[in-house]
Amino acid sequence: MKKTICHKSKGFSLIEILVVLAIMAILITLAVPSNKGRYDKVKVKESLVLIDTYKAQIEAIYALTGEFPEDNAAAGLPEPQQIVGNFLSSTELEQGAFHLELGNKISPDLQGLMISVRPVFVPGVENAPVSWICGDDTVPENMVAAGENKTNIPVSALPIVCR
Numbered sequence: 001m002k003k004t005i006c007h008k009s010k011g012f013s014l015i016e017i018l019v020v021l022a023i024m025a026i027l028i029t030l031a032v033p034s035n036k037g038r039y040d041k042v043k044v045k046e047s048l049v050l051i052d053t054y055k056a057q058i059e060a061i062y063a064l065t066g067e068f069p070e071d072n073a074a075a076g077l078p079e080p081q082q083i084v085g086n087f088l089s090s091t092e093l094e095q096g097a098f099h100l101e102l103g104n105k106i107s108p109d110l111q112g113l114m115i116s117v118r119p120v121f122v123p124g125v126e127n128a129p130v131s132w133i134c135g136d137d138t139v140p141e142n143m144v145a146a147g148e149n150k151t152n153i154p155v156s157a158l159p160i161v162c163r
Contacts, residue, residue: 036107037156037157039107040106040107040110040156040157041157041158041159043086043087043102043106043107043110044087044102044110044115044153044157044158044159044162045159046085046086046087047085047086047087047088047100047102047115048100048115048117048134048159048162050083050085050088050091051083051091051098051100051117054075054077054083054091054093054098055117055119055132057075057076057077058075058093058096058119058130059119059130061075062096062119062121062130063127066126068095068096068097068119068146068147069093069096070093070094070095071092071093071094072092072093075093077093080092080093080101084104085104086104086105087102087103087104087105087106088100088101088102088103088104089101089102089103089104089112090103094147094148095146095147095148096118096119096146096147097116097117097118097119097145097146097147097148097149098116098117098118099114099115099116099150100114100115100116100117101113101114102114102115102153110153110157113152113153114150114151114152114153115134115135115151115153115158115162116134116135116147116148116149116150116151117132117133117134118132118133118134118145118146118147118149119131119132119145119146119147120132120133120139120140120143120144120145120146121143121144121146122142122143122144123144131143133145133162134151134159134161134162135149135151135153135158135159135162135163136149136151136155136158136162136163137161137162137163
């Protein structure tokens with residue numbers, strides 16, 4: 001009688017381990033969210049903060065005259081290329097609305113794009129407060145926005161308050 005020797009496998013082959021590792025790598029890549037969108041939002045939000053001091057100036061002009069200034073010069077603001085920041089290359093005022101052109105150290109896919117910050121008010125009511133909206137945010141009921149919305153950055157790069 002002949003003895004047959006059976007060798008049972010006691011582990012995994014190298015190919016099986018590599019296949020499992022490749023599948024795990026793909027799943028981890030899909031599961032980890034990208035931070036790029038968050039960084040873009042933070043950079044845009046930082047740019048919006050730069051005009052906060054100028055908003056009060058625009059509101060004061062509106063309270064005195066009942067109209068929003070036409071441009072930077074009429075509002076007593078610096079030239080558009082002089083209102084800049086880390087991620088902002090110019091800030092232009094048109095009919096009360098700020099148009100911020102993104103640039104400098106911002107992501108290459110946002111270079112040269114714009115976000116608008118517009119005053120909203122109740123027309124024909126004296127001493128009514130002025131509020132502000134940015135980007136594609138909707139105008140509240142019974143209010144009107146001054147200026148044109150020139151926002152052309154992707155919604156994914158807009159801070160939540162500007163959507």
